[in-house]
Amino acid sequence: MTQQSNTNPSQPRPSHPRTVIIDDTTLRDGEQSAGVAFSLAEKIEIARQFDFLGVPELEIGIPAMGAEEREAIRAVADLKLNTNLVVWCRMRDDDLAHCKNLDVNVVDLSMPVSDQHIFHKLGRDRDWALSEIARVVPKALDMGLDVCIGGEDSSRADMEFIARVLETAAKAGAKRFRFADTVGVFDPFATRAAFERMRALSDLDLEIHAHDDLGLATANTLAAILGGATHANTTVHGLGERAGNAPFEEVVMGLKHLHGIDTGIDLRKIKTLSEVVAQASGRPVPWQKSLLGDGVFTHEAGIHVDGLMKNPLNYQGVDPAEVGRVHQIVLGKHSGTRSVSLAYEHLGLAVDRIQAQCILDRVRLFSTQYKRAPQDADLLRFFQETLQIEVLPHA
Numbered sequence: 227m228t229q230q231s232n233t234n235p236s237q238p239r240p241s242h243p244r245t246v247i248i249d250d251t252t253l254r255d256g257e258q259s260a261g262v263a264f265s266l267a268e269k270i271e272i273a274r275q276f277d278f279l280g281v282p283e284l285e286i287g288i289p290a291m292g293a294e295e296r297e298a299i300r301a302v303a304d305l306k307l308n309t310n311l312v313v314w315c316r317m318r319d320d321d322l323a324h325c326k327n328l329d330v331n332v333v334d335l336s337m338p339v340s341d342q343h344i345f346h347k348l349g350r351d352r353d354w355a356l357s358e359i360a361r362v363v364p365k366a367l368d369m370g371l372d373v374c375i376g377g378e379d380s381s382r383a384d385m386e387f388i389a390r391v392l393e394t395a396a397k398a399g400a401k402r403f404r405f406a407d408t409v410g411v412f413d414p415f416a417t418r419a420a421f422e423r424m425r426a427l428s429d430l431d432l433e434i435h436a437h438d439d440l441g442l443a444t445a446n447t448l449a450a451i452l453g454g455a456t457h458a459n460t461t462v463h464g465l466g467e468r469a470g471n472a473p474f475e476e477v478v479m480g481l482k483h484l485h486g487i488d489t490g491i492d493l494r495k496i497k498t499l500s501e502v503v504a505q506a507s508g509r510p511v512p513w514q515k516s517l518l519g520d521g522v523f524t525h526e527a528g529i530h531v532d533g534l535m536k537n538p539l540n541y542q543g544v545d546p547a548e549v550g551r552v553h554q555i556v557l558g559k560h561s562g563t564r565s566v567s568l569a570y571e572h573l574g575l576a577v578d579r580i581q582a583q584c585i586l587d588r589v590r591l592f593s594t595q596y597k598r599a600p601q602d603a604d605l606l607r608f609f610q611e612t613l614q615i616e617v618l619p620h621a
Contacts (some may be wrong), residue, residue: 245488246481249433249458250276251285252503253302254314259507266298266499268506269307272462274501277307280491285312285459289324303329314376317358322366333366333424334404334504335359336376341369352387356394363398374433381407381416383436384540385423392428402431402457407446409602410439410469414449422454428612433457436472438464445471448480451487462503463511463518475500475510475517493549498604517549523553526599531555535564556599557589569605577609582614 253272257264264272269286276284284307287299303311303595311330315321315338325333337355338344344355359375375395380388392403405420412420417434424432434450436443436459447458464473475496481487500518504511513521523546525531533540534553546552557569563582566589570577577585589606594602600608 234524237597245490246451246455247282248474248478248489249283249285249312249457249459250461251280251435251459251466251471251558252276252461252474254287254312255435255459255471256284256461256507258467259465259470259509260467262465262507262509262527264506266301268502269298270301272499272506273302273307274485277309277504279304279493279496279499281309282490283310283312283332283457285314289328290315290316290321290360290436296328299328299330307591309616312374317362319362319365322362322369324368325371331376333371334374334376334400335362335400337379338389339377339388340379340381342382343379352390356390359391359394359400360398363395363400367399372402373398373400374404374431375400376406376435378402378406379408380405381412383455388420388424389427390431392424395488396428400430402433403428404433404435404457404459405450405455406435406577407437407443408435409439410443412436413440413442417446418449418453421450421455427456431456433470435459437466437596438469438471441469443470444480447472447477448484450491451599452480452485462499463507463509463515465503465507465509473516479517479544479548479598494547495512495550496559497550498580501617517544519577522558523551526556526558526565527560531565531568532562535568551590557586558593558599559590561586561589570609573602573609575609577612578590581609581612585609 253269285362286302286612287295289296299313310332312332312334313325314334315325316337316459337359344350344352363373377391395403421432426558432455434455435449451458458477459471460474460477461471462474464470475493478489478491478493481489500511511518513519516522525534530541555565555568557565563579563586566582566586567577585608589600592604
């Protein structure tokens with residue numbers, strides 16, 4: 227049973243809300259989830275659905291992976307979408323060479339910036355990292371690409387060194403720096419402080435790339451934007467390596483509702499994108515996944531249903547219509563007689579208070595035994611059983 231919702235009342239908003247660019251990386255980092263592999267047709271459909279929602283930037287692949295990957299990148303570029311297209315490379319000549327003739331706008335040149343990665347993964351030092359940035363960025367510019375420096379493992383880097391990276395990147399001609407919480411170890415307070423410091427030091431665009439290892443990716447993304455980030459990486463449903471990335475839908479709605487920040491993205495028709503990504507990734511949307519799960523606008527508890535019927539805002543923080551949804555009312559152990567009456571109205575049947583209580587007893591027993599809400603067929607059976615009980619004394 228469904229209940230249409232009303233628009234939320236106006237919330238306090240900043241006097242001059244700014245725009246943040248969502249750079250979704252479902253087609254790159256999302257596909258790096260263990261066991262996930264998108265077909266060409268799936269990539270094209272996902273890209274089209276993003277464009278349909280008004281997403282301004284998409285990171286769509288890794289050219290150095292091989293000819294098949296590059297053909298997929300070209301196929302997305304051939305769609306001529308109203309979005310900037312980004313590819314990801316290591317800060318290496320051979321990786322960069324594979325970016326030729328792909329018809330994309332931006333290359334993310336990834337360079338480790340933490341001592342852990344520079345010393346123990348690459349066997350190099352800080353000066354080498356800076357010299358590579360200064361050397362490779364101009365080559366990408368000569369190819370007609372805008373450059374984002376991807377600061378791998380930024381959250382474990384020395385901020386003094388990141389300041390040097392920003393300076394070197396700007397001098398080399400890069401336009402953006404991606405601060406990557408590669409292993410998901412930052413919290414919102416440290417994230418905001420880091421971005422406030424970078425914003426004070428540099429005029430580069432700043433991008434947050436948050437991972438969800440501690441369940442903080444969305445919070446860290448919002449904090450980065452409050453600290454001065456201009457761009458945010460996201461993935462649909464939070465798809466991505468290990469615990470995943472900041473969920474696209476959470477970031478867009480969080481910016482809108484909590485901070486009055488516009489992304490220009492309309493999520494009212496996100497259902498198709500969500501379904502396509504779930505199918506292509508083989509990762510069903512969890513029942514209680516925020517905003518998009520089947521359960522998030524589903525109500526059983528009697529006190530909630532009663533409040534919703536009086537005014538949806540009693541138990542509504544986000545209007546489900548903003549993500550193409552409506553409230554669902556189901557019967558279960560915690561329902562009340564009013565919910566029972568509403569359920570039977572939906573079936574075109576009227577029940578009085580005594581019948582509703584009798585049916586509610588059956589609903590509670592059913593829910594405890596079968597661990598699910600009764601369906602219409604179950605409700606019709608309860609109704610018939612209740613009528614038989616009422617007739618028996620007169621038989």
